[in-house]
Amino acid sequence: MAHADDYKNRSYGEIPVGTGFKPGIVVVDFQIGFTDAQYPLGGAPLVMRALENTAKLLKVARACGVPVANCNTAYMNEREMPYWKITAVRETFRRDHPSVAFDERIYDPDYDLTVCKKGPSIFFGTDVSDYFTKERVDTVIVTGCNTSGCIRASSIDSFSHRYRTLVPEDCVGDIEEQPHRDNLRDLGRRYVDVVDLQTTLDYIQSWHQSQTRKAS
Template identity: 25%
Template sequence: MTAHVWDDLLSERDRQVISKAGYDEEGASSWESRGLGENPLVLVIDMQRLIVGENVPILDAIEEYRTAMGHVAWEAIDHIAPFLDFAREREVPVAYTRVVPSSYDDPDHEDLEIVEPLAPAADEPVIDKSYASAFYGTDLLSRLVRGGHDSVIVVGNSTSGCVRATAVDAKQNGLGVILPQECVFDRIEASHRVGLLDLWMKYAEVLETEQVREYVASL
């Protein structure tokens, strides 16, 4: 059974509502919100220098980039990097997104680069976006359709922002969504935990990374 990061936030009434309404077994009642799929793509969300920063406490990282998360991001990288290697070994395709803020005139600025431990392979696409969702204003959906993918495994940041927006849009486009909970993160711990709870109840499978590895190995 998955040990979810939000478990200790729930009141007894919350637990009863989740159980009685069937969210723990079936997710949302209005659409099929759970399901792993048979041909996933791993989507790495916005693991860039200006968001990751140096491997220092977050309050120190903010001194260099106001968007940086420092040690919070690097803790997740320790899980993301080996998971990407695992997926590649099993020929599960990997794609990346980069957010390009309007304040940057040069899309090739070093601040916008994917951090080295997660650098994409030469044949892995990097999709630029201007807004939270990886689907909005990009060709991601077309890429997924062309590849015959029925689901996405989403890693990166932030749980309450770009990960959430991407997961919701993926579900609304008929795709399964899998979130390895150690591989996503947020600058605010409360937002991270509650965001994952909301996504699990309505839009996504939220699993421990080891469980996602088992799923990938079974494909």
């Protein structure tokens, strides 16, 4: 019989990811379809909490010069879509539908790299990794929704691209709390450091101060 501490006993989660030389932030799917309750997938409390906290994070990050990649999910028609099992995605995530617009609380079109992704990960089939390579980013902070889907996929792709990866728990959200907690626990055992907004802000501000000292 498995025990609650079996993962720990087998060394899972023993080594922290830590931070590197430069942070970058990915903002995954904070589009109106997830943040406006008039739409079938919109307005989940954990997602709205994550939206508010990510807006705070991005205000500081942009002021400090941290690269930001922001994405939505949209398709020209159902033929272009993968085989989504979610009716609301198939019916509303069309490029001419108002639900695919970026929520203005987290979006700065004059600052952010903007991509439209077609699968769960912000890295899959986009130029986000190329942008971060050009910007010399080695530490990726993952924000957005949903934790059990696109956040998990983006975090694993970030890990696979060899980035140090941080996921602030209060800057990501899901429809239900249990999958949110379960997926963060599993990601934290294997691939990422699960942190919080304040820890992430402290890291960004410390990084910015170190860059300022080097430049002076």
